[in-house]
Amino acid sequence: MVDRIGFVGLGHMGNPMSAHIAASGAPLTVYDIDPALTRAHAAEIGATPAADLAELGRNSDVVVTMLPTGQVVRQAVLEQGLADTLAKGSLIIDMSSSVPTGSVTLHDELEKRGIGFIDAPVSGAVPRAKTATLAIMVGASDEAQFARAEPILKLMGDRIFRTGGVGTGHAMKALNNYVAAAGFAAASEALILGEKFGLNPETALDIINVSTGRNFSTEATLKTEVLTRAFKSGFGLALLTKDVKIAADLSESLDAGLPLVAETSAWWDRALAELGAEKDHTEAFTVWEATART
Known part of the structure; x- marks a missing residue:
């Protein structure tokens, strides 16, 4: 070289x-x-x-x-x-x-x-x-x-x-992270709802991971970072929230009118506002968990 x-x-x-x-x-x-x-x-x-x-x-x-x-x-x-x-x-x-x-x-x-x-x-x-x-x-x-x-x-x-x-790499990165963020949020809500109804979160996660609902978060971060309350995945909340917002802004700028990306961005924005930029992204679970208890 x-x-x-x-x-x-x-x-x-x-x-x-x-x-x-x-x-x-x-x-x-x-x-x-x-x-x-x-x-x-x-x-x-x-x-x-x-x-x-x-x-x-x-x-x-x-x-x-x-x-x-x-x-x-x-x-x-x-x-x-x-x-x-x-x-x-x-x-x-x-x-x-x-x-x-x-x-x-x-x-x-x-x-x-x-x-x-x-x-x-x-x-x-x-x-x-x-x-x-x-x-x-x-x-x-x-x-x-x-x-x-x-x-x-x-x-x-x-x-x-x-x-x-030029620009398509950054667009793809934002879209990938939006899908990851949506998957984490959806799986988090499933565990929170299940526990409110009496399901054991570990059992629920084991079932999801051999079923069609599995994704990266169910197979990795939810088990290792959320159920253990470690919250140390190494990927910051502010960074993920920023990437999801890039995807949401892209949808808006293209007049796509896609609702899920906008709602996902708002959901992560709320977690960021409550927890602060220095937190790990997995700790967003605690904000959504507290919301379900009120």
Whole structure:
């Protein structure tokens, strides 16, 4: 791999993802808003720490961003010096969960500077980030840019899906997370209703998991995080709520008039308002449980 790679965002996901890139031997520069984290992580994985985004841009041909929102990505790229120091012909790969229309706009603005942009959000959360087995959804409007990014993406994921033009990866990520959020909410309500009628939640979950109602949440997080009251899946409530809202906003912007995505978004918004952004998404169960008791 001849490209020098920059990685922006060293949180729960970015930490192991950037480590896999470093392990490949590729020249890697890393940056996080936390300078101490940047230095410590760079030393741990054998990468070069950047003092700011301008420095990272000067040292990179391809930059991967893994940040909380598309707005933060836009600020990093256009307002904090990254695009100013990237050379023409450079490529930005946004692996964050961003608004699809915002990704299209950012792509168009960067294209005028001679900088490429593709969106490549992921599914699999922290466990699969650690094992480099993420599913990656890639929206790219240029075949050469996709070909350039693919070897880098394969260092972090084992299933690379080409979804279409720029923005389609972020749309697919939001839609997937909406389905996951709806499944978690529906299964939670089933357990809450069942318990109110006298059913044992563990028994109910065992039956669902050998029946047609099973989904990822019934097979994984409800058993390990909700019934145990651990609430430590590693996926934040604010992040999931944001992704569901992206899906709901997409429905509205396309005049689709689909009711379930809007109701699901409102249900998660309520949990976020009551619990706060720092909580794990599985703890939303407690809000819905309390609602059923009133």
